[in-house]
Amino acid sequence: xxxxxxxxxxxxxxxxxxxxxxxxxxxxxxxxxxxxxxxxxxxxxxxxxxxxxxxxxxxxxxxxxxxxxxxxxxxxxxxxxxxxxxxxxxxxxxxxxxxxxxxxxxxxxxxxxxxxxxxxxxxxxxxxxxxxxxxxxxxxxxxxxxxxxxxxxxxxxxxxxxxxxxxxxxxxxxxxxxxxxxxxxxxxxxxxxxxxxxxxxxxxxxxxxxxxxxxxxxxxxxxxxxxxxxxxxxxxxxxxxxxxxxxxxxxxxxxxxxxxxxxxxxxxxxxxxxxxxxxxxxxxxxxxxxxxxxxxxxxxxxxxxxxxxxxxxxxxxxxxxxxxxxxxxxxxxxxxxxxxxxxxxxxxxxxxxxxxxxxxxxxxxxxxxxxxxxxxxxxxxxxxxxxxxxxxxxxxxxxxxxxxxxxxxxxxxxxxxxxxxxxxxxxxxxxxxxxxxxxxxxxxxxxxxxxxxxxxxxxxxxxxxxxxxxxxxxxxxxxxxxxxxxxxxxxxxxxxxxxxxxxxxxxxxxxxxxxxxxxxxxxxxxxxxxxxxxxxxxxxxxxxxxxxxxxxxxxxxxxxxxxxxxxxxxxxxxxxxxxxxxxxxxxxxxxxxxxxxxxxxxxxxxxxxxxxxxxxxxxxxxxxxxxxxxxxxxxxxxxxxxxxxxxxxxxxxxxxxxxxxxxxxxxxxxxxxxxxxxxxxxxxxxxxxxxxxxxxxxxxxxxxxxxxxxxxxxxxxxxxxxxxxxxxxxxxxxxxxxxxxxxxxxxxxxxxxxxxxxxxxxxxxxxxxxxxxxxxxxxxxxxxxxxxxxxxxxxxxxxxxxxxxxxxxxxxxxxxxxxxxxxxxxxxxxxxxxxx
Numbered sequence: 001x002x003x004x005x006x007x008x009x010x011x012x013x014x015x016x017x018x019x020x021x022x023x024x025x026x027x028x029x030x031x032x033x034x035x036x037x038x039x040x041x042x043x044x045x046x047x048x049x050x051x052x053x054x055x056x057x058x059x060x061x062x063x064x065x066x067x068x069x070x071x072x073x074x075x076x077x078x079x080x081x082x083x084x085x086x087x088x089x090x091x092x093x094x095x096x097x098x099x100x101x102x103x104x105x106x107x108x109x110x111x112x113x114x115x116x117x118x119x120x121x122x123x124x125x126x127x128x129x130x131x132x133x134x135x136x137x138x139x140x141x142x143x144x145x146x147x148x149x150x151x152x153x154x155x156x157x158x159x160x161x162x163x164x165x166x167x168x169x170x171x172x173x174x175x176x177x178x179x180x181x182x183x184x185x186x187x188x189x190x191x192x193x194x195x196x197x198x199x200x201x202x203x204x205x206x207x208x209x210x211x212x213x214x215x216x217x218x219x220x221x222x223x224x225x226x227x228x229x230x231x232x233x234x235x236x237x238x239x240x241x242x243x244x245x246x247x248x249x250x251x252x253x254x255x256x257x258x259x260x261x262x263x264x265x266x267x268x269x270x271x272x273x274x275x276x277x278x279x280x281x282x283x284x285x286x287x288x289x290x291x292x293x294x295x296x297x298x299x300x301x302x303x304x305x306x307x308x309x310x311x312x313x314x315x316x317x318x319x320x321x322x323x324x325x326x327x328x329x330x331x332x333x334x335x336x337x338x339x340x341x342x343x344x345x346x347x348x349x350x351x352x353x354x355x356x357x358x359x360x361x362x363x364x365x366x367x368x369x370x371x372x373x374x375x376x377x378x379x380x381x382x383x384x385x386x387x388x389x390x391x392x393x394x395x396x397x398x399x400x401x402x403x404x405x406x407x408x409x410x411x412x413x414x415x416x417x418x419x420x421x422x423x424x425x426x427x428x429x430x431x432x433x434x435x436x437x438x439x440x441x442x443x444x445x446x447x448x449x450x451x452x453x454x455x456x457x458x459x460x461x462x463x464x465x466x467x468x469x470x471x472x473x474x475x476x477x478x479x480x481x482x483x484x485x486x487x488x489x490x491x492x493x494x495x496x497x498x499x500x501x502x503x504x505x506x507x508x509x510x511x512x513x514x515x516x517x518x519x520x521x522x523x524x525x526x527x528x529x530x531x532x533x534x535x536x537x538x539x540x541x542x543x544x545x546x547x548x549x550x551x552x553x554x555x556x557x558x559x560x561x562x563x564x565x566x567x568x569x570x571x572x573x574x575x576x577x578x579x580x581x582x583x584x585x586x587x588x589x590x591x592x593x594x595x596x597x598x599x600x601x602x603x604x605x606x607x608x609x610x611x612x613x614x615x616x617x618x619x620x621x622x623x624x625x626x627x628x629x630x631x632x633x634x635x636x637x638x639x640x641x642x643x644x645x646x647x648x649x650x651x652x653x654x655x656x657x658x659x660x661x662x663x664x665x666x667x668x669x670x671x672x673x674x675x676x677x678x679x680x681x682x683x684x685x686x687x688x689x690x691x692x693x694x695x696x697x698x699x700x701x702x703x704x705x706x707x708x709x710x711x712x713x714x715x716x717x718x719x720x721x722x723x724x725x726x727x728x729x730x731x732x733x734x735x736x737x738x739x740x741x742x743x744x745x746x747x748x749x750x751x752x753x754x755x756x757x758x759x760x761x762x763x764x765x766x767x768x769x770x771x772x773x774x775x776x777x778x779x780x781x782x783x784x785x786x787x788x789x790x791x792x793x794x795x796x797x798x799x800x801x802x803x804x805x806x807x808x809x810x811x812x813x814x815x816x817x818x819x820x821x822x823x824x825x826x827x828x829x830x831x832x833x834x835x836x
Contacts, residue, residue: 015624019641021078025610028074029742034067035599036499039575043507071602078609085589096573112155112199116148122568126152128218128276133411144407148280149203155196156275180255187252192244204240212282213238215246220274231259237350250277283407285399287370288313291383294393299416304328308370311347324370334380341369430546438539441517445503448512449551450490450532451543454524473524477502477515479580485509490532492520495791500741508575611733626654632677636710644714663719663734666797670804677808740792747786761817768827
């Protein structure tokens with residue numbers, strides 16, 4: 001966008017273009033908020049508290065598409081179509097979302113195999129709950145799960161559609177006498193359908209030649225409301241060349257006599273079956289076992305139950321081997337409360353060729369525990385992280401590999417009777433026993449209960465020392481913290497809103513979250529163990545186990561309804577945020593994978609476009625500009641974009657009382673505060689005098705023409721200030737909104753009159769002060785850049801007032817900065833000087 005300066009009419013058109021750009025910005029912000037509210041509403045529905053149907057999906061898709069398209073168009077108009085790739089990214093996201101709404105199309109378009117990295121619970125209708133959960137654990141929680149892939153239920157359906165099987169399957173469907181053994185024999189001897197064989201061959205090409213696999217059932221409905229435990233076949237230590245043969249064996253196990261009878265006993269059709277099959281690389285297990293996150297025989301005891309044996313875990317789950325048993329405390333550090341160490345004379349290992357075999361345990365290890373206490377504690381941590389995400393007690397199969405790493409092999413809901421639920425009087429009593437640290441402050445962004453050690457994020461978002469399971473407490477709910485969201489027990493912030501980007505990420509990972517508390521960083525001491533009750537917006541001192549157990553045991557085992565899964569499939573292309581840091585190299589339209597990415601990119605780049613006034617003549621000498629009359633020698637021209645000047649103001653001059661722009665009025669209050677603007681000359685030593693005498697002429701700013709006059713471009717809620725004071729240049733660009741997520745202050749400073757060392761000291765002083773005021777700062781020589789985003793209106797005004805005061809305070813300051821000690825003294829003096 002170019003603003004020509006040759007004659008009066010073109011200068012006026014430049015102001016009009018600025019007004020049009022600002023109107024676009026306002027609309028983009030409105031659309032951005034609309035998308036975030038839609039995402040927040042959809043994520044909240046995933047919590048299981050609300051009912052919804054397929055009509056809701058179509059309404060959600062239409063509203064998201066409309067708002068995101070409008071935001072992208074607004075950015076294109078603001079920037080002169082500087083980001084054409086964003087339209088391409090939006091089209092890509094829209095296509096994926098719409099495809100997810102058509103079950104037949106989505107299934108038809110899906111591949112016959114998925115790698116474990118592609119899986120999540122939204123695909124449970126295609127790959128079965130068992131494999132879907134393993135993908136969820138790996139993707140969402142970053143836990144160790146064996147590499148591998150799944151052959152989908154659609155591949156099984158293609159096999160079972162063969163006419164050679166039709167007669168026996170029809171008999172089963174109709175309840176007539178059938179021959180399951182004949183059916184199984186036919187399946188295991190069949191040719192694999194060509195598309196299935198090709199898909200499996202292609203995915204096997206990703207694994208090295210000597211890879212061995214555990215080929216396991218993942219039937220639709222298995223490990224859901226019904227466990228189907230032990231009903232279907234598992235084939236271990238399978239070579240790449242024999243994976244398809246093992247797949248046929250697992251599919252054939254659908255028709256074992258016991259599996260057919262199990263389905264009949266639970267009201268299912270004998271032939272109503274869809275079998276997905278997981279193919280996971282074998283774990284070189286030193287020991288294996290099962291962990292129950294709640295003791296099913298004493299669910300109120302606060303213990304986990306672990307069984308363990310040497311080698312592979314097949315004999316453990318089949319009950320063919322003696323095992324060690326442990327009871328662990330659910331509370332960190334997970335002390336061993338009870339142990340029964342068995343005499344283990346045999347263990348299961350992979351055979352040299354294929355399959356498994358039992359081998360003797362060396363006599364000296366018969367009575368030794370299969371697993372150390374340290375590993376048990378790590379296992380408890382891992383199990384409780386999965387439980388927190390799944391929101392129900394769990395039965396988890398695990399293995400410890402030959403490098404000492406814990407690997408999750410399977411997880412399913414653990415059935416616990418309703419008598420385990422804490423009674424109301426227990427909950428009330430527990431709450432009374434624990435001191436309330438915070439109550440009713442801020443807003444709940446994600447419901448739930450979290451317990452952990454308080455970790456307060458440091459200045460400049462420093463997270464050194466954070467460990468998974470901590471309660472993450474931050475001043476600002478910055479999207480840059482999203483990488484930690486999945487591992488935190490809870491998240492609490494001083495600033496932020498429920499529609500903020502980090503709140504959206506927290507809901508995606510199901511982390512209990514409270515935002516906008518104003519003073520959590522002050523009230524929650526670092527290192528203290530707390531319970532965050534995001535159901536009641538209360539934070540307690542210590543661990544309130546009764547609350548945790550109540551929340552855990554009142555939940556449904558897992559959200560299994562088709563509507564829930566459909567919404568998860570859809571939101572996979574809507575909610576996740578992959579674009580974190582706007583300054584990162586990957587912050588580009590090409591990396592936008594979701595609606596959340598698209599609107600975040602549009603929002604961040606719109607902020608930059610709004611403050612971009614390159615090409616405008618900054619002396620303000622045009623018909624739109626008015627000179628602001630002040631009691632200080634500051635030649636300031638005001639250009640009003642709408643609502644920045646009081647109605648009825650006439651003439652070419654403007655009194656301070658006629659400024660209607662809230663940001664400009666607040667900044668001027670700080671600039672004119674007593675003592676902020678001193679007109680007395682600064683004392684100058686010889687070095688300072690010589691540096692100023694040889695300083696280059698008129699100050700210029702990179703990318704701009706020579707500055708001739710100070711200019712403030714204003715609206716009722718916006719300010720872009722280009723201010724030359726002596727030999728330094730300030731830019732302040734800010735927007736005030738009722739929605740904290742939209743407020744921002746951008747501060748830029750460069751220049752000075754003395755030598756480069758003193759100018760650099762002033763830059764460090766400014767950065768230190770801005771950092772204490774919650775700004776994210778960048779330093780490069782004498783250039784200082786500070787950014788503050790996501791703060792409520794009251795704090796926005798307080799910080800902007802301080803910025804105005806800082807501009808006055810820093811005039812000629814570099815002359816005084818003869819040493820680093822003076823930098824410290826003056827920074828402290830400024831911060832002691834009071835607030836608005």
